[in-house]
Amino acid sequence: MVYQIYPRSFADSDGDGVGDLAGIESRLDYLADLGVDVIWLSPIYRSPQDDNGYDISDYRDIDPMFGTLADFDRLLAGVHDRGMKLIMDLVVNHTSDEHPWFVESRSSPDSPKRDWYWWRRGSGDGAPNNWGSIFSGSAWERDTTTGEYYLHLFTRKQPDLNWENPQVRQAVHELMNWWLDRGVDGFRMDVINLISKHAGLPDGTVHPGDLYGDGSPYYANGPRLHDFLREMDEAVFAGREAELLTVGETPGVSVDQARLLTDPRRRELDMVFQFEHVELDQGSGKWDVRPLELVDLKGNLAKWQYGLADVGWNSLYWNNHDQPRIVSRYGDEDFWYESATLLATVLHLHRGTPYVYQGEELGMTNYPFRDISEFRDVESLNHYRQAVAEQGLDPQSVMRSLRAMGRDNARTPMQWDDSPNAGFTTGTAWIAVNPNHTWINAASEIHDPGSVLAYYRRLIALRHDDPVLRDGEFELLLPDDPTIYAFTRTRPGSRLLVVANVSGESCTLPFEPEGDVVIANHLGPEGADLRPWEARVYRQEAGHG
Ligand code: GLC
Numbered sequence: 293m294v295y296q297i298y299p300r301s302f303a304d305s306d307g308d309g310v311g312d313l314a315g316i317e318s319r320l321d322y323l324a325d326l327g328v329d330v331i332w333l334s335p336i337y338r339s340p341q342d343d344n345g346y347d348i349s350d351y352r353d354i355d356p357m358f359g360t361l362a363d364f365d366r367l368l369a370g371v372h373d374r375g376m377k378l379i380m381d382l383v384v385n386h387t388s389d390e391h392p393w394f395v396e397s398r399s400s401p402d403s404p405k406r407d408w409y410w411w412r413r414g415s416g417d418g419a420p421n422n423w424g425s426i427f428s429g430s431a432w433e434r435d436t437t438t439g440e441y442y443l444h445l446f447t448r449k450q451p452d453l454n455w456e457n458p459q460v461r462q463a464v465h466e467l468m469n470w471w472l473d474r475g476v477d478g479f480r481m482d483v484i485n486l487i488s489k490h491a492g493l494p495d496g497t498v499h500p501g502d503l504y505g506d507g508s509p510y511y512a513n514g515p516r517l518h519d520f521l522r523e524m525d526e527a528v529f530a531g532r533e534a535e536l537l538t539v540g541e542t543p544g545v546s547v548d549q550a551r552l553l554t555d556p557r558r559r560e561l562d563m564v565f566q567f568e569h570v571e572l573d574q575g576s577g578k579w580d581v582r583p584l585e586l587v588d589l590k591g592n593l594a595k596w597q598y599g600l601a602d603v604g605w606n607s608l609y610w611n612n613h614d615q616p617r618i619v620s621r622y623g624d625e626d627f628w629y630e631s632a633t634l635l636a637t638v639l640h641l642h643r644g645t646p647y648v649y650q651g652e653e654l655g656m657t658n659y660p661f662r663d664i665s666e667f668r669d670v671e672s673l674n675h676y677r678q679a680v681a682e683q684g685l686d687p688q689s690v691m692r693s694l695r696a697m698g699r700d701n702a703r704t705p706m707q708w709d710d711s712p713n714a715g716f717t718t719g720t721a722w723i724a725v726n727p728n729h730t731w732i733n734a735a736s737e738i739h740d741p742g743s744v745l746a747y748y749r750r751l752i753a754l755r756h757d758d759p760v761l762r763d764g765e766f767e768l769l770l771p772d773d774p775t776i777y778a779f780t781r782t783r784p785g786s787r788l789l790v791v792a793n794v795s796g797e798s799c800t801l802p803f804e805p806e807g808d809v810v811i812a813n814h815l816g817p818e819g820a821d822l823r824p825w826e827a828r829v830y831r832q833e834a835g836h837g
Pocket of ligand 1: 446
């Protein structure tokens with residue numbers, strides 16, 4: 293089980309309102325008790341923080357806001373002492389515009405590092421092509437030094453590296469080796485499937501209602517992605533004896549592409565993060581929020597289970613620092629405990645490596661944002677500006693989408709206790725603390741056997757103990773049922789049956805479940821009737837039930 297920490301919002305040791313490495317170190321026992329195997333740290337490198345650290349200006353240093361390299365070494369030792377591992381976030385599709393590579397590159401068309409980024413002359417009086425940035429506006433910024441434009445798929449302070457240049461790839465390999473030599477146990481690779489762009493950078497289609505073209509067919513899963521990853525394996529991972537973990541963030545990836553990327557024989561990645569199941573409540577794009585249909589969710593996750601059953605490997609997640617909180621999103625805050633634990637049960641019982649994002653194990657919810665001044669995230673702020681000022685959309689309806697999908701929902705401080713700043717900081721937190729920390733918090737859940745936290749602990753222990761959870765074949769039952777989520781996991785001699793009622797109304801299973809209940813989120817009768825948001829897992833002899 294991998295636990296993701298967003299360091300800025302996890303634990304603040306020095307009262308400056310921002311989380312830090314010493315804060316994380318002080319909470320390692322909490323993570324070990326939860327059953328964490330691997331910690332993934334969102335970026336802690338030196339950064340101007342335009343995108344909260346996903347804009348790196350020095351890959352070999354820690355941002356002073358988080359601490360020092362000495363603090364990092366101490367944290368890593370503390371992680372290893374407790375038998376856990378630690379992986380770093382590797383952000384190498386782009387750097388910060390304040391990284392010395394880009395400063396050098398921007399200085400002149402003759403700079404030896406000019407070709408490390410994507411520089412192009414404008415076409416006419418506009419950008420080189422029509423691509424929109426993933427964070428609103430054009431993907432191109434005109435630079436006043438030379439009048440040329442540089443490509444930035446994210447903010448203008450995140451220029452894209454040109455991976456076609458072998459020196460860029462070598463520089464990335466060197467920094468990866470530097471961290472592995474320091475003792476880290478692998479990497480989560482940020483938008484790694486965007487590193488190979490199609491030569492020529494052709495215009496993308498402009499979808500109805502959009503201001504810019506969609507360049508993703510030309511920058512996602514590009515022609516040299518597999519070559520670049522194999523070369524990285526040779527230069528970085530091959531020959532190392534330590535057990536390392538790599539997970540690639542790969543928006544827009546298909547099952548077939550994911551099979552290639554995670555086929556162990558190809559030596560590219562251990563697993564990927566795919567996005568389909570967290571886009572099922574969206575229409576034409578992220579901000580077009582629709583209700584989720586359970587049939588779509590089950591069908592989609594099952595497609596991934598079957599697609600990677602023989603070759604490749606799934607990662608399993610509901611939450612991360614980019615997604616709204618799952619209990620508010622696919623669950624129901626009116627059935628807070630039941631829906632948080634049901635969602636945990638169905639996810640963790642699938643085949644693959646489960647990820648838990650900080651606070652998910654407490655059942656943390658979305659934040660009740662009132663107006664735009666409460667948002668901190670550059671993606672949300674840019675979207676609001678573009679939608680309201682440039683496209684003339686109704687600010688209230690833009691706010692509704694931001695409230696549902698905004699990334700800051702995930703980024704409010706970790707709720708440690710019921711004190712005024714939730715035990716996160718003694719100062720003023722950099723982003724608002726969710727008012728519900730008075731009753732959703734680690735201190736109150738830790739000793740309560742009926743808490744979401746206690747449930748996660750039991751679920752994780754079950755995964756550690758039971759080989760059928762690791763290897764068992766997956767089979768979806770009742771695929772067309774609009775409220776029942778049911779499936780089995782089977783290996784020779786043993787089977788687990790999962791049944792869950794994904795609704796606020798009682799329902800009845802069309803079969804009588806048999807076997808011993810190994811985990812459930814309700815006490816009491818165990819027949820075919822399921823209470824609202826009830827989830828149960830049965831152990832059966834394989835072959836019956
Ligand atoms: C990834 C990160 C996200 C970041 C973006 C640009 O999607 O998860 O937080 O904004 O890449 O680096």
